[in-house]
Amino acid sequence: MSVIQLRDVVKRYNTEAETIEALKNVDFHANRGEMVVVTGPSGSGKSTMLNMIGLLDTPTTGEIFLDGRNITDFDEDERTEERRSQLGFVFQDFHLLPMLTAEENVELPSMWDTDVDRRERASDLLERVGLGDRLTHTPDELSGGQQQRVAIARSLINEPDILLADEPTGNLDQDTGKTVLDEITRLKQEENIAVVSITHDEQLVEYADRVVRIVDGVVQ
Numbered sequence: 029m030s031v032i033q034l035r036d037v038v039k040r041y042n043t044e045a046e047t048i049e050a051l052k053n054v055d056f057h058a059n060r061g062e063m064v065v066v067t068g069p070s071g072s073g074k075s076t077m078l079n080m081i082g083l084l085d086t087p088t089t090g091e092i093f094l095d096g097r098n099i100t101d102f103d104e105d106e107r108t109e110e111r112r113s114q115l116g117f118v119f120q121d122f123h124l125l126p127m128l129t130a131e132e133n134v135e136l137p138s139m140w141d142t143d144v145d146r147r148e149r150a151s152d153l154l155e156r157v158g159l160g161d162r163l164t165h166t167p168d169e170l171s172g173g174q175q176q177r178v179a180i181a182r183s184l185i186n187e188p189d190i191l192l193a194d195e196p197t198g199n200l201d202q203d204t205g206k207t208v209l210d211e212i213t214r215l216k217q218e219e220n221i222a223v224v225s226i227t228h229d230e231q232l233v234e235y236a237d238r239v240v241r242i243v244d245g246v247v248q
């Protein structure tokens with residue numbers, strides 16, 4: 029069963045001048061253990077699609093299923109809870125808090141869990157992305173690739189089913205990008221999670237189990 033599915037999703041944005049149909053009857057799914065890469069020209073609807081998959085926005089019409097459950101009509105609080113427990117996010121510019129150490133950044137999304145093993149899981153994840161010797165470094169004491177690996181560790185702290193990555197290698201040189209993608213691929217298999225990434229980066233496409241191309245709001 030797909031861990032995330034969009035069924036016949038339409039997204040319209042109403043501006044003063046016009047109505048833009050950013051997604052036109054989009055069907056999409058991702059399975060556990062699979063990396064799906066969404067590509068397409070600028071303005072084709074990739075971010076809009078990622079916002080639907082990440083439960084950050086709601087469709088105008090159509091349905092969204094998470095682990096087979098229809099969550100289309102969930103309210104904001106319910107979607108926030110699903111996001112927190114099921115989804116991890118990685119962004120192009122890392123989004124780490126500069127005042128916190130690597131370990132504290134990784135722990136942050138699990139702060140309201142009373143689970144005492146939080147710190148241990150954070151250091152274990154950092155260990156697994158090769159940063160066991162950088163636990164107390166702040167982001168400015170880390171390279172770009174290391175910062176992205178901290179962000180990947182952070183995205184996994186709540187043991188999500190889906191990792192969403194928005195241009196995860198966009199700010200990295202080719203070699204560093206490769207290291208990060210190798211890391212994501214390994215964790216995808218170990219944790220049996222679905223990875224959905226949007227990108228312009230051809231290097232990332234090479235790591236995809238499946239490529240979904242979107243043009244002018246239509247999945248090709």
Ligand SMILES: Nc1ncnc2c1ncn2[C@@H]1O[C@H](COP(=O)(O)OP(=O)(O)OP(=O)(O)O)[C@@H](O)[C@H]1O
Pocket residue numbers: 041042043048049050068069070071072073074075076077
């Ligand atoms: N909040 C919004 N209000 C109005 N129109 C929007 C809004 N967000 C996106 N759009 C429009 O929807 C279409 C799809 O935008 P989207 O950001 O999803 O494209 P994209 O493929 O991610 O582009 P890029 O690769 O340049 O980031 C575009 O025509 C865009 O102008």
